[in-house]
Amino acid sequence: xxxxxxxxxxxxxxxxxxxxxxxxxxxxxxxxxxxxxxxxxxxxxxxxxxxxxxxxxxxxxxxxxxxxxxxxxxxxxxxxxxxxxxxxxxxxxxxx
Numbered sequence: 001x002x003x004x005x006x007x008x009x010x011x012x013x014x015x016x017x018x019x020x021x022x023x024x025x026x027x028x029x030x031x032x033x034x035x036x037x038x039x040x041x042x043x044x045x046x047x048x049x050x051x052x053x054x055x056x057x058x059x060x061x062x063x064x065x066x067x068x069x070x071x072x073x074x075x076x077x078x079x080x081x082x083x084x085x086x087x088x089x090x091x092x093x094x095x096x
Contacts, residue, residue, distance in 0.1 A: 037091075042083045054082060054092050 004013055014021045040048040061067070061074055071090035078084050 038088075041088070043081060044083060049082075051092060054078065054084070054089075057081070058089075058092055 010021060010024055014024060039051060041051055041054050042048055057078065058074055061069060061077055071086055075084065075086040075089040078089050
């Protein structure tokens with residue numbers, strides 16, 4: 001389309017191809033979509049700690065014999081020390 005745009009208008013080209021003009025303005029973004037995952041977690045005191053510390057605490061919780069802890073229990077235990085939601089706790093559990 002860009003090669004023919006020098007000789008005629010974008011409007012005419014779209015009319016010939018029976019396409020809406022909005023299609024011709026689309027430019028694909030580079031990189032992966034979405035936000036990057038965080039590398040730190042905040043404690044209740046407001047101090048930032050690396051996610052590896054949270055992962056170690058999850059491992060300590062899971063290393064008990066006959067554990068049947070789900071992500072809700074782990075989130076409950078983590079909220080005693082960290083400001084964390086259940087999605088991040090569940091994701092950290094599977095990396096542990």
